[in-house]
Amino acid sequence: MSNKPLVMDLEERQRLLEWWNTMESAKPMVRRLMSLITELRVHPETSHADGMVLFYRAASEISYGYAGVRGCIRRAFTNEYRESLRMNMVMCHSFAEKYSVDTKVLLERVAQQITSQNALQLIQRILETLAENDEMLKEIKRKADAFFGRETFHSMQNKVKDSITLPKL
Known part of the structure; x- marks a missing residue:
């Protein structure tokens, strides 16, 4: 992988912007999601639910994924823009996508153990926010596709997946 800075033309810079x-428009949704999940996690009737820690951790990874992409994009506007930064952008994006799925699965597990109306209302609000997150991830993927090119982005996603997957024996 080349360590030389990459140069973007004006059109690429516009797509990156x-x-x-x-990504910036997603920040309030991510904050709301994490706030609701934290509220559920510390709720006296749900804090000890089986899977709560894993659920909270998965949701945190969504937030880290968004923050990571934002940080990479910010750095791409500088002389730090290199192939390794491009791969990091893709990896962070994949965290947000992958852990969004995990969060929904783990929320189902936690929800099965809850009977409190207040906690069930929180779960409903979390589900609504996760649906909003799904829509935002689709829009973000469209922007990533536009910036990298769909085939290049897909190829980079496969490289990331291969790099973090253990080989078959």
């Missing part, structure tokens, strides 16, 4: 703006 559009991706940045989309």
Whole structure:
């Protein structure tokens, strides 16, 4: 992998800025999601539910994924823009996508153990916010596709997946 800085033309910079703006527009949703999940986690009737720690951890990874992409995009506007940064952008994006799925699965597990109306209302609000997150991830993927090119982005996603997957024996 080349360590030389990459140079973007004006059109690429514009597409990167559009991706940045989309990432920024997602921040309130991510904050709301984490706030609701934290509220559920510390709720006296749900804090000890089986799977709560894993659920909270998965949701945290969504937040880290968004923050990571934003940080990479910010750095891409500088002379730090290199192939390794591009791969990091893709990896962070994959965290947000993968852990969104895990969060929904783990929320189902936690929800099965809850009877409190207040906690069930929180779960409903979390589900609504996770649906909003799914829509935001689709829009972010469109921006990433526009910036990298769909085939290049897909190829990079496969490289990331291969790099973090153990080989078959």
